Amino acid sequence: MEKIIDLHIHSRFSGGTSKRINIFNIALNSKIKGLDIVGTGDCLHPSWFEELKSELEEFDNGIYYHPKIPEIKFILQTEIELIWKIRGEFKRVHFIILIPNFQVLNEVYQFLSTHGTLKEDGRPKIYLSVENFILEIKKIDSLIEIIPAHIFTPYFGILGAHCNFKSFKEALGEGRKHIYAVESGLSADPTLIRNLSELDDLTIISNSDAHSVNFHRLGREATKIDISNNLNYQKIINSIRFNKIIKTYEFKPSGGKYYYDGHRGERHENGIDYFCSPRRNNIDCPYCGKKLTKGVLFRIYELKDQEAAVNADRFQYIIPLLQLIATVNRSSEYNKKNLEMYRTIMENNQGEYNVWEGSSNFDGIPSKIIDAINKIRDGKYYYIPGHDNFYGSLCFEHVE
Ligand SMILES: [Zn+2]
Numbered sequence: 001m002e003k004i005i006d007l008h009i010h011s012r013f014s015g016g017t018s019k020r021i022n023i024f025n026i027a028l029n030s031k032i033k034g035l036d037i038v039g040t041g042d043c044l045h046p047s048w049f050e051e052l053k054s055e056l057e058e059f060d061n062g063i064y065y066h067p068k069i070p071e072i073k074f075i076l077q078t079e080i081e082l083i084w085k086i087r088g089e090f091k092r093v094h095f096i097i098l099i100p101n102f103q104v105l106n107e108v109y110q111f112l113s114t115h116g117t118l119k120e121d122g123r124p125k126i127y128l129s130v131e132n133f134i135l136e137i138k139k140i141d142s143l144i145e146i147i148p149a150h151i152f153t154p155y156f157g158i159l160g161a162h163c164n165f166k167s168f169k170e171a172l173g174e175g176r177k178h179i180y181a182v183e184s185g186l187s188a189d190p191t192l193i194r195n196l197s198e199l200d201d202l203t204i205i206s207n208s209d210a211h212s213v214n215f216h217r218l219g220r221e222a223t224k225i226d227i228s229n230n231l232n233y234q235k236i237i238n239s240i241r242f243n244k245i246i247k248t249y250e251f252k253p254s255g256g257k258y259y260y261d262g263h264r265g266e267r268h269e270n271g272i273d274y275f276c277s278p279r280r281n282n283i284d285c286p287y288c289g290k291k292l293t294k295g296v297l298f299r300i301y302e303l304k305d306q307e308a309a310v311n312a313d314r315f316q317y318i319i320p321l322l323q324l325i326a327t328v329n330r331s332s333e334y335n336k337k338n339l340e341m342y343r344t345i346m347e348n349n350q351g352e353y354n355v356w357e358g359s360s361n362f363d364g365i366p367s368k369i370i371d372a373i374n375k376i377r378d379g380k381y382y383y384i385p386g387h388d389n390f391y392g393s394l395c396f397e398h399v400e
């Protein structure tokens with residue numbers, strides 16, 4: 001049984017998220033998009049927790065659903081920020097946590113509430129070292145899954161420029177043995193991640209980290225897994241732990257917000273944007289003279305210790321189809337006509353991933369949109385690289 005999963009999303013209680021997010025809307029839009037299993041997001045936040053408890057029903061061990069949209073299955077998920085100090089320097093790292101049921105969620109809540117405030121933000125700040133955090137959480141229940149989020153992003157990735165750890169092992173200490181997977185994040189992909197031999201044994205998963213339920217955010221990266229017969233929490237965890245991943249759906253890294261080094265224009269009085277490929281000799285910004293925000297590629301080059309061959313069947317580049325439609329039509333993802341066109345394609349092809357897999361029922365869709373879809377499928381596109389919290393801009397290769 002193949003399932004498409006997105007295990008990193010947020011509720012309306014996380015900073016910078018859409019107020020429209022509720023559990024019904026997540027289920028509804030996930031179904032239209034073609035996802036099968038999604039994280040609840042923010043499950044440690046008391047108000048969101050209450051909403052989940054009152055609106056979701058249990059399908060099987062650790063799998064929940066909204067009664068109006070039973071096709072979409074949920075697992076309890078949150079992202080947290082760990083903050084701790086090493087030799088006078090603060091480290092801040094994001095982790096995804098998957099939790100087997102509401103009972104265990106209560107125990108995790110009780111433990112973490114003594115190390116941070118869970119009521120303020122859907123993604124709580126927890127003042128614990130990563131090593132202590134992992135070892136203590138694993139004492140609560142070994143089925144809790146802890147996954148370093150967007151591992152190379154500069155501010156909160158465990159291998160990002162700001163944490164500046166020399167290795168994954170140095171960062172995690174004794175906690176390393178409990179880590180089975182890493183999240184690629186939008187600005188990295190398996191071909192980059194596999195340049196680090198110490199990550200060889202880890203499963204790579206992709207998630208959206210969506211801060212809204214809009215179709216160009218939800219499921220924009222996702223993972224296809226293989227689950228035998230009955231679906232339950234442990235089977236999903238096992239598919240991650242034993243790498244039963246069929247493939248990940250990935251952004252081209254240059255489309256993510258932190259691929260190159262740079263400064264976005266709004267940092268400068270003249271508004272000029274500056275970006276460059278990794279500068280190992282630390283050249284400062286030509287406009288403001290301050291240190292550039294180091295991108296993902298910078299850290300990969302710093303930490304790289306092998307030339308790895310990655311099986312091309314294990315990942316696939318996609319872009320959010322609604323974004324593609326908006327780009328071709330030179331209008332926004334919130335434009336009504338674009339949304340109608342998107343929904344027509346979804347209905348005719350049972351979701352977006354089928355379109356990227358080759359399903360082609362494009363009745364009534366303008367040929368310029370179909371041409372653009374084919375260019376994405378054939379890889380005939382690139383991005384002006386993303387940098388400093390600024391997405392890459394999509395460009396098409398010109399073909400004769
Ligand atoms: Zn994060």
Ligand SMILES: [Zn+2]
Binds near residue numbers: 263267285288
């Ligand atoms: Zn600058």
